[in-house]
Amino acid sequence: MKRRSVMPNVKDWKGPKSVCSCGHYGDGTNSHHEDRYGLAICGGHGKCTYPGCTCEMFTWERWTDPFKDALDAERVAKARKAVGR
Ligand SMILES: [Zn+2]
Ligand SMILES: [Zn+2]
Numbered sequence: 445m446k447r448r449s450v451m452p453n454v455k456d457w458k459g460p461k462s463v464c465s466c467g468h469y470g471d472g473t474n475s476h477h478e479d480r481y482g483l484a485i486c487g488g489h490g491k492c493t494y495p496g497c498t499c500e501m502f503t504w505e506r507w508t509d510p511f512k513d514a515l516d517a518e519r520v521a522k523a524r525k526a527v528g529r
Pocket of ligand 1: 494
């Protein structure tokens with residue numbers, strides 16, 4: 445029987461991943477924050493582009509709910525693998 449993965453893929457996640465302290469999306473697609481260029485390019489970690497928002501730099505607040513679910517699912521899958529089930 446073919447194994448079918450039902451969990452969202454964290455690595456190729458399409459959509460916003462994290463939420464800034466200003467309440468808008470950080471990294472991921474549909475981000476409200478500009479990319480930040482430094483030693484490394486940090487996607488969605490710059491200034492907020494949301495109209496009227498004065499946020500100057502992304503400050504991590506929390507994961508978006510769908511992405512958090514994906515992370516949890518991946519963690520469970522990894523833990524299962526570790527015990528060989
Ligand atoms: Zn903002
Ligand atoms: Zn922000």
